[in-house]
Amino acid sequence: MSMARPKFYHFLGCIIPHRYPSIEKATRLVFEDLGVELLDMVGATCCPAPGVFGSFDRITWASIAARNLTIAEEGGHPITTGCNGCFASLWDANHELKEDEELRARVNENLAEIDREFKGTIEVTHYVDALIQTVGLEKIRERVTRPLTGVRMALHPGCHWMRPRALKQKDDSERPHIFRELCETTGAEYVHYKDELMCCGAGGAVRTADLKVSLDFTKQKFESILAAGGADVIVTPCPFCELQLDLGQVEIQKHFDVKYEFDVLHVMEFLALAFGYEPDEFGLKTHLQYMQRKSEPHWERLGLKA
Numbered sequence: 001m002s003m004a005r006p007k008f009y010h011f012l013g014c015i016i017p018h019r020y021p022s023i024e025k026a027t028r029l030v031f032e033d034l035g036v037e038l039l040d041m042v043g044a045t046c047c048p049a050p051g052v053f054g055s056f057d058r059i060t061w062a063s064i065a066a067r068n069l070t071i072a073e074e075g076g077h078p079i080t081t082g083c084n085g086c087f088a089s090l091w092d093a094n095h096e097l098k099e100d101e102e103l104r105a106r107v108n109e110n111l112a113e114i115d116r117e118f119k120g121t122i123e124v125t126h127y128v129d130a131l132i133q134t135v136g137l138e139k140i141r142e143r144v145t146r147p148l149t150g151v152r153m154a155l156h157p158g159c160h161w162m163r164p165r166a167l168k169q170k171d172d173s174e175r176p177h178i179f180r181e182l183c184e185t186t187g188a189e190y191v192h193y194k195d196e197l198m199c200c201g202a203g204g205a206v207r208t209a210d211l212k213v214s215l216d217f218t219k220q221k222f223e224s225i226l227a228a229g230g231a232d233v234i235v236t237p238c239p240f241c242e243l244q245l246d247l248g249q250v251e252i253q254k255h256f257d258v259k260y261e262f263d264v265l266h267v268m269e270f271l272a273l274a275f276g277y278e279p280d281e282f283g284l285k286t287h288l289q290y291m292q293r294k295s296e297p298h299w300e301r302l303g304l305k306a
Contacts, residue, residue: 006134008080008125009072010038011090014046015083015239022283023239026272027082027127029282033143033275034135041071041079047089050160051204054089062103063110065093066118070111078123080130082268084238085203088160091124095167126161127268128182128237129170140185145276147187148303153270154191154231155180156221156245158238159199183235183267186274193228195221200236202244212255218248222260232301234264242266247288263297264289273302 016023031038045068048054053061068090072079081087097104098120108117125133131140157179162170170178174197180190201207201217225231236242246264253259264287265273272282279285284297299305 005035005037006130007037007039007077008130009041009075009077011041011044011047011068011079011081011083011086013081013083013086013239015243019243019288020239020266020286022286023082023242023266023268025282026266026277027268029277030268030271030275031131034131034140036130036134038080039075039077041068044068044071047083047086050085050089050092054092058103059106059110061089062093062097063107065089066097066107066111067114067116069094069097069122069124070116070118072122073119076122078125078130080125080127082127082237082266083240084126084158084160085240087124087126091168094120094122094124126237128161128179132178132182137181137185140182140271144186144274146274146303148270148274149187151186151188151233151301151303152191152229152231153183153186153188154193154225154228154234155183155196156200156234156236156238156241157197158236158241159203161237179237179267183270186270188233188270188274191225191228191231193221193224193231195224198224200241200244201248202240207244211251214244215248215252215255218244219252219256219258221245222249222252222262225262231262232298233270234262235267235270236264237267239266243288247292250289250292261298263302273304279304 048061048064097118111117157176198221199217201214207214234245242264249260290296
């Protein structure tokens, strides 16, 4: 008797469909291969962005997030998302609405105007958690058909997925290992560098408010990777971090006249390569740095044939 496939509502957010559709395609390929079903969240909106909405108006932020949560509640399955910011916003709202009766009452008063009610019946996960918890590292490793042996990978876990540690209890946010263990299933070599846990520079609306300040963060991370001997690829679980580390290289060259040439992949794109998919099958060449530089990925560095 076959067991039912795990199911998650798939929260795409804004950056993935608008800037990095290659992440969505890679995610669907990887989850399908691992026997996990992704359900479309019809009618979902922005999460909304935690560092912007949440900082200015808690009730509006919680109401918009709660509306998204009720879509999954209606279907009775948890949410999974591949964006650290979306995860933080939806997870935090879900947690606060369950814990804070006054906040829940005010939000449900707003939701009543569109015939919805937050009930607190589902959980919110990140892709990394969803795969590790429902599939497990061993089965993921078994699915690898193109081991990325010899590929040096620097990791950028990002800020919002694991923090605050006291509440999320996902990993040790100061000494994380879950994301690294998932990436290591590909066979790639982990490169430790001093500023691995430093912000990419994009978060908290810094990228919008002062691009050069945000790029200073990014540049420092790149220099830290080079000081550790360099890397063939930077892997992140967040599309906004990916945008900053990917497009940021073009912007750094413009503003600081320093050229970096790192390939930057979302963890799902990285797994898709290890699972044997060709880059054109999920649109790797559409990354913003390649489009703006009219260049292509460093195929050999990624363990691929051009």
